[in-house]
């Protein structure tokens with residue numbers, strides 16, 4: 001029965017004319033995957049299989065997470081990484097929860113004005129391209145700490161599948177071949193024509209990628225732990241690239257890097273308990289603000305992507321992102337007023353001027369004038385094992401392929417995470433996000449993030465693991481994914497597939513997915529004064545839902561090669 005339905009949906013999809021190709025992105029050709037003994041959802045089928053196999057071999061969700069992080073660094077180099085950073089939010093079978101911050105840090109030699117010229121203007125691209133854009137990487141330390149605290153199988157066993165993939169090779173998917181071809185000019189500019197991923201834009205679907213240098217680096221990590229990355233030949237290879245291009249990271253930065261266990265942000269939305277990432281992510285705080293604000297309105301009555309629901313979400317988002325810009329930064333360096341931002345009285349006052357039939361202007365909330373540049377590459381994966389240990393990890397190089405600098409001798413890209421700092425108050429970064437003192441550059445500080453790995457509990461039990469890439473849109477994508485399940489009764493696959501919208505205070509416009517909105521609703525929003533701007537995708541989610549009978553339901557986004565694999 002399921003197969004017949006699936007075929008019909010495929011036929012509908014292929015019968016679309018080519019001019020409607022993008023529209024097909026929003027047809028739910030994937031069905032939710034269900035299984036009892038474990039669920040893994042990641043951005044790449046090979047990484048999902050690595051995680052599922054670790055679960056079949058008796059590993060727990062945390063073991064699978066370590067295996068997947070390294071596997072993605074091989075098969076999904078545009079966002080998977082060892083020289084980037086990320087966040088993990090977990091919940092153990094006994095209900096204990098926590099979060100791990102393995103976000104990159106500003107180098108010791110970083111300075112407040114490092115991306116400004118002599119006239120105090122931001123130098124274009126300096127914070128987002130090339131080695132000056134690179135933060136001190138955190139992923140390897142993060143995975144080692146995660147394994148030390150929560151893992152059950154030997155580390156060597158978890159990293160081995162990634163080594164095998166790098167050494168024996170793997171086939172490029174159509175999406176990944178295209179993405180590599182799209183970035184050829186940047187690879188050439190940041191490296192030279194001998195760099196591995198430069199081939200004049202001729203990458204083909206199915207072509208085999210073999211990365212012996214990366215395999216060797218992963219073996220060093222397998223055998224020496226963090227020293228295999230932060231010291232010795234890997235560190236030398238990174239520093240070689242960095243110093244030959246006026247970069248400022250030194251061995252002292254690598255020696256000083258430590259990931260940090262943090263108390264998650266927790267709060268209630270109706271009967272759900274939300275567990276999410278605290279600063280240096282803005283995600284947990286902003287998500288809870290949005291959900292608490294949503295309690296004031298009857299979203300289920302208005303319906304998914306109706307005029308009212310999109311208008312109300314927009315008005316909530318406008319205010320929440322204005323708070324983000326002013327108050328949020330790394331709480332190790334800046335006194336983030338977390339309690340105030342989540343205080344019920346503060347929030348009901350903050351949202352009290354929202355009207356159902358009238359748009360607010362962002363300029364009346366706070367001045368500013370910025371542009372959004374589209375770029376959505378980071379990656380999130382969600383895992384639940386047979387004992388309902390759960391973990392969500394969002395990890396990134398920031399932009400596609402990070403700084404575009406490829407460490408030739410060690411086989412990986414360096415991140416461009418420094419662009420997530422506010423280079424100058426009020427001047428937008430590549431996601432159009434503005435910031436201020438709270439997110440100014442300070443040596444060893446972590447740049448503010450939107451990454452929002454999140455776990456929901458219902459009545460004290462595990463309910464959902466969710467997260468997304470998408471820069472500024474991560475928070476709003478996660479928010480809508482939760483509403484989709486809780487308010488509109490979608491299953492996990494429908495919820496991740498559903499077309500999404502986004503507003504971030506500045507610029508004052510609603511992004512929506514092309515062909516994703518009813519044209520009547522689109523017109524009505526415009527008549528209300530909302531400026532509408534289409535884009536190709538908002539979020540790219542991999543999530544797991546626990547059904548009332550304990551079955552695990554995986555949802556893997558149709559916007560990419562994302563794949564959910566169940567363990568039976």
Ligand code: DON
Nearest residue numbers: 376377378449450469470471
């Ligand atoms: O931490 C952040 O918020 C960004 N560096 C995330 C970048 C991202 O999601 C890019 N696109 N998917």
